Amino acid sequence: GQNIDQPTEMTATEGAIVQINCTYQTSGFNGLFWYQQHAGEAPTFLSYNVLDGLEEKGRFSSFLSRSKGYSYLLLKELQMKDSASYLCAVMDSNYQLIWGAGTKLIIKP
């Protein structure tokens, strides 16, 4: 079966760094996405990785290792507005997105 695993909830302090991990087992791989979703809103696109390595975009970075079926989202200089759910999703061989359940990130002052 297809499976995406990520922690249910994480807590971090304002100004700090947090890493949200995602492991996956899917039928085929056409890229991995990270989305941010604030409560009551639709997800917004953060990053897309299809090749191994680190992609940096401002305060957010995303890493992929296809051989390990592993990705992480790294958030630096955390701000209170970063409190949200972070969704990991893998595009399978049929170009369908397989979603993780999301990681709720709580930022404390």
Next chain:
Amino acid sequence: GAVVSQHPSWVICKSGTSVKIECRSLDFQATTMFWYRQFPKQSLMLMATSNEGSKATYEQGVEKDKFLINHASLTLSTLTVTSAHPEDSSFYICSARGVVAERNLQETQYFGPGTRLLVL
């Protein structure tokens, strides 16, 4: 700015009525559009996938006669919830896949802002 729009953002209707939700890709042609539903505190659930000019592919457990999808053009898809009932109350989100050159040269999936449906 937004690349995918949805209308309306909020719908309150009586049980038994039909509700139509529009999803538009702005400034790009969407090769594929997706419709999702999200119940409170749960993950997004894919309802159906549609390509322009062809019938939508529905996920298991989603009634195609109840949730009518029309993908009339490369920039517009509509979801009609027919004879809505209180259990259909949910957050409906559309997504469009395509290339927005100003953002990313790879084909990426972009989400609409969502439509909150409340059936009384």
